[in-house]
Amino acid sequence: MFRRTFWFTTGVAAGVWATTKVNRKLKQLTPESLAATAANKAIDAGHRLKDRAVGFALDVRDNMAQREAELGEALGIHEDPELPTLRRYAAIENRNKPKTYVIDSTTYSYNRNEDH
Template sequence: MFRRTFWFSTGVAAGVWATTKVNRKLKQLKPDHLAVTAANKAIEAGGRLKDRAVDFALEVRDNMAQREAELGDALGLNAPVDRELPAPRGYAVIENRNSPPYVEGSKKSTYPTYPYNRNEDH
């Protein structure tokens, strides 16, 4: 008698287990559940893609800064800057031989004057 009870209860347990598995699978195959599952997978994939894009952007920024420093060193842009002002430039004076010489300190203008301003429209 004990053997029959054991196999009967084993069969009942197997039937309950199989029925539960089948019902879960049928529930997963309903259109509403499939849509929710697809949306969740898309959100997860988007999150992973965003994380990879951020990592890629940070890596590109680091490499860009490193390369910029290398180029700055190669071109001498990172050398210390001398803060002193350069010496004043000496300007070459060209003498206009057609005009009278300029005498410093004289109040009389030696440059030609015109009766009107040519830059204004009259």
């Protein structure tokens, strides 16, 4: 009697375990789960690539500064390491402001949207 109960319980446990494993695998193979897994792997790959690119850019910047210092010493050029401030110029004029012209000390404004 004890042997039959043992094997019955073992069979039930094996069935539950197998059913659980199959259901988990089926859930992993659904389109939503596959898409989420692919998206997570793509995001992780993007982060790794970004970290490597940033590290490479920092290495290039450090080596560039070191080489410039070496060349400056070799040529006898000693510059202030502070860069001058950048001047910013407007690439496009303000088109909302009407243009003004002065002819014979009289100021005329031109707005291309007037009188049309």
